[in-house]
Amino acid sequence: MNAPISSSDLTALSMTEAADAFARGEVAAEALVHASLDRIRALDGKVNSVIRLEGDAALAAARAQDQARSAGRPLGKLAGAPMMHKDMYYRAGQVTTCGSKIRRDFRPTVTATVLDRLDAAGAIDMGTLNMAEFAQNPTGHNRHFGDCHNPWNLAYCTGGSSSGSGAGVAARFFTAALGSDTGGSIRLPATLCGVTGLKATQTRVSRHGVMPLSFSADNVGPLVRTARDAARFMAVISGHDPKDPTSAREAVPDYEAALTGSLKGLKVAVCETYFCEGADQPVLAAFEAALAAMQAAGASITRVKAPSLKAINAYTAMVSRVEGAAIHANWMREYPADYAIHLSARLFGGYAMPGHLYVEGLARRGPLLRQFVAEALTGFDVVATPTVKTQVPTLAETDIDADTANWHRFMAVSANTRPFNYLGLPTISIPCGFDDRGLPVGLQLAARPFAEATVLRAADAYQQITDWHRRAPKL
């Protein structure tokens, strides 16, 4: 056993650092969980990232990992790492609120496959996290459980819908969190809170036991500190699941082995249109600085045009909103007042969209994917964009419930993330700077289908030459 790590340093460890330290015998899982629980209890009153803390169960799970290590039994890839999950992943018999009043007492009868896989890998699940109601907003507002607050500045949005996941990882409450992403709900809180978030290829990760929002665009994935964390997390949760017949059968590569730490030879495409149009100057400055850093480290940067984005953007808005409206139709008839104003308003619009245009949006998804790949990913490894065009907005200026005039500010948050849900491409967001108010800016990297290893390799190599991902908010 190596020298033990002091308890004050434990919450500073990333997920892989914590799991590796545990595997080497440098720290006990129980100590890791105690440190996380103490920090949450001391500081989450400001952030409001947690819905239900399962302290006793987490400590029992940690002690079981400690005993396994002492007995010399094989350890899982995430053994000892404290994590939590967005409150929309089902655990049989336990309340799963989905951030809503309607499901405040909902107890599912199944357990999500991703939770089973994380349990089997030895991750210590400490409970459930705040989120946008039914995962349906990009800002982090929640009328029923209270808004989640950005740890960098409590007046600002965390991004949504995985608000507690992004805020909690940024606040060093836990090393990793499960989020979900239908229009940016992993990448937005990752960006606004200054952490790393990965949305995988559509169908890459099982959705069994996960609250549906849009059958065509829902994705499961991690919010963590580093690309290496995301690689290890993805290795655990990816792959076909017989309980989710829509999950892909493509082999899962060794994502961590793909992390070379080098940007040499990486070919980066930057779409001249759409992603930077109307972007705030501090965002553009951080984005261009990130590109320059990548180029200086050996990557090539090429500006390309992608005319397909006009159609992609239009159909993106159509498909997920119609599917969300269909899923919520019974509750919208029976309990409309149980939804927050911004959510029922958004769902309502889905019922006005004509069926033939929805079918058109689905039918053209494959051809538009082929077209976008031809425009932006043929001869290139990744497409780079700012994850969010605007600087981090305040909770007040995106609060539709308080003032409907905030509608456009609210909807604009996810403009750059939504297209990649329609396209189904693996996409990561990593911190690439801070603006003049000390709030984070995100860099988004997308690659061809099932090329998670490519975006992880690029993101990890960028994190080897920068330290944005190491910065922590002071709470």
Added chain:
Amino acid sequence: MEPSLVLPMMEMIRAWSGVSVPNAAARHGLADHLALIAELEALRGSMVFEDEPSGFEAALRDCQEPAR
């Protein structure tokens, strides 16, 4: 001023789905559809349905990275 399209859309939704307008923000959201309608109008004629069977999952498989 609210676009003239909003009231007929509200009626249509109630008739087809049985869902009534929940609040003023929902009317604002319907008015916002005009921008999406304009985007879709601009696409008319630019794309055609393919005669051959096609699927999104097949496109995902076909568009993977070439073997290195």
